[in-house]
Amino acid sequence: MEKKLVIATQNNGKAREFRAVFEPAGWQVLTLNDFDHLAQVNETGRTFEENARLKADFFAAKLHCPVLADDSGLQVTFLHGQPGIYSARYAGVAHDDAANNARLLAELGGVPAEQRQANFHTTLVLAWPQRPEQDLVVNGDVKGEILSVPRGEDGFGYDPLFYLADLDKTFAELNAIDKNKYSHRGAAIQNLLPVWQQWWQEQEQQG
Incomplete structure (x- = not known):
C-alpha cells in the first residue's frame, strides 16, 4: 500500500494543520475534497471518540486506504x-463559524474573565480498511479562556475567541507552525507520532 493518507475532512484549515506534519515526512495527504460523490457520515456518536471512529472506519472502507479522522470541540467550564x-453546529447550521461564535458570546454575556475557562479537545482515530477493531486512538487537549471580543485573522471555528494567556494570543493570532505546536490537534498529533509507525507496520504485516 502506497504512502497515502486521507484526512476525513472538507475543512481546509484542518487539512493545512495535518499537511504541515505529514507531507514533510513524505506522505501524500488527501482530503475528502479530492474525491467525488462521497456520502456524508452522520455524527451520531455521544463522544468525540465515537464520532471520530464513525468517520475513520466509514471512509477507510469506502476508499480502501488508511484514513485519519478527528472529532474536536470546545468545552467551556x-x-x-x-x-x-x-461545537461545529452550535448555532444550528454546521460549520457556520460566525454564527457559532455569536452564540457562544451570547451565552457568556456578562460572565467575567475569571469564569471563562475553556478546554479545546481533539480525538484522532487512524483506521485501516476493514479493521475497525484495530483503530488507533489518541487524544489532545489545551487549556485557555474565551475572550469577549474576537482577535486575529487566521484560523477557523472558535480560534479568534480562544485565548492562551501564556502566549498572550488567540489561536487566530498564531502562525501555522505555532498553531501546530500549541493547538489541541497539535497535541493529539504529538501523541500520535510515537505510535503510528509501529501500528502501520503491524497492519501491513497482516496483509
Missing part, C-alpha cells in the same frame, strides 16, 4: 462542557 461534540 461555565457552560458545563458545552458546546462539546456539538
Whole structure:
C-alpha cells in the first residue's frame, strides 16, 4: 500500500494543520475534497471518540486506504462542557463559524474573565480498511479562556475567541507552525507520532 493518507475532512484549515506534519515526512495527504460523490457520515456518536471512529472506519472502507479522522470541540467550564461534540453546529447550521461564535458570546454575556475557562479537545482515530477493531486512538487537549471580543485573522471555528494567556494570543493570532505546536490537534498529533509507525507496520504485516 502506497504512502497515502486521507484526512476525513472538507475543512481546509484542518487539512493545512495535518499537511504541515505529514507531507514533510513524505506522505501524500488527501482530503475528502479530492474525491467525488462521497456520502456524508452522520455524527451520531455521544463522544468525540465515537464520532471520530464513525468517520475513520466509514471512509477507510469506502476508499480502501488508511484514513485519519478527528472529532474536536470546545468545552467551556461555565457552560458545563458545552458546546462539546456539538461545537461545529452550535448555532444550528454546521460549520457556520460566525454564527457559532455569536452564540457562544451570547451565552457568556456578562460572565467575567475569571469564569471563562475553556478546554479545546481533539480525538484522532487512524483506521485501516476493514479493521475497525484495530483503530488507533489518541487524544489532545489545551487549556485557555474565551475572550469577549474576537482577535486575529487566521484560523477557523472558535480560534479568534480562544485565548492562551501564556502566549498572550488567540489561536487566530498564531502562525501555522505555532498553531501546530500549541493547538489541541497539535497535541493529539504529538501523541500520535510515537505510535503510528509501529501500528502501520503491524497492519501491513497482516496483509
